[in-house]
Amino acid sequence: DAGITQSPRYKITETGRQVTLMCHQTWSHSYMFWYRQDLGHGLRLIYYSAAADITDKGEVPDGYxxxxxxxxxxxxxxxxxxxxxxxVYFCASSPPTGTYTFGSGTRLTVV
Amino acid sequence: EDKVVQSPLSLVVHEGDTVTLNCSYEVTNFRSLLWYKQEKKAPTFLFMLTSSGIEKKSGRLSSILDKKELFSILNITATQTGDSAVYLCAVELIQGAQKLVFGQGTRLTINP
Structure with missing residues (x-):
């Protein structure tokens, strides 16, 4: 199916463990982004990528x-x-000109 | 620091009412302003605004941008319970990477 998919949808992990959240898009969009969404903060950019092998820090990159x-x-x-x-972590993709399309999100709980 | 501020943060109205959501911004290198609707999952795109004074409409929703006063409004007329959602405003920056700076969102609740 065309689109942008995130996995897993839900994840509970323990403090100190390594966790990887996956994001896959089928449009060959050049730009991809990771945001986190927290109450009172809206969506904040963690990292973004303009193309394969090109990544850069966003607003809140520490620990990622x-x-x-x-x-x-x-x-x-x-x-x-x-x-x-x-x-809640959202992945998004975008062509060079145009609007973002977001994945369905991953709800991560660290206990 | 680039900043996008939405108001009100929360709004409760009755079905059939008209609502106006506000978004003001202070950013360098403005490219466009976008509105998204977020229900239980991912934000979905509503409007992209690049020019002042040109209203964009989609059914009962409309939006306009004022680049001089640095704000945008989103209007919803004849509200329905299905309009209940968080409405997000975001500003796209000209930085070669299409980064969006989001406001905190307005949580709109439509009561029957």
Missing amino acids: VVSRSKTENFPLTLESATRSQTS
């Missing part, structure tokens, strides 16, 4: 790592999860 070896995939890794990283 991304990679983009293929245009269609943009995984987000929490190297050592902390409770403050409990959030």
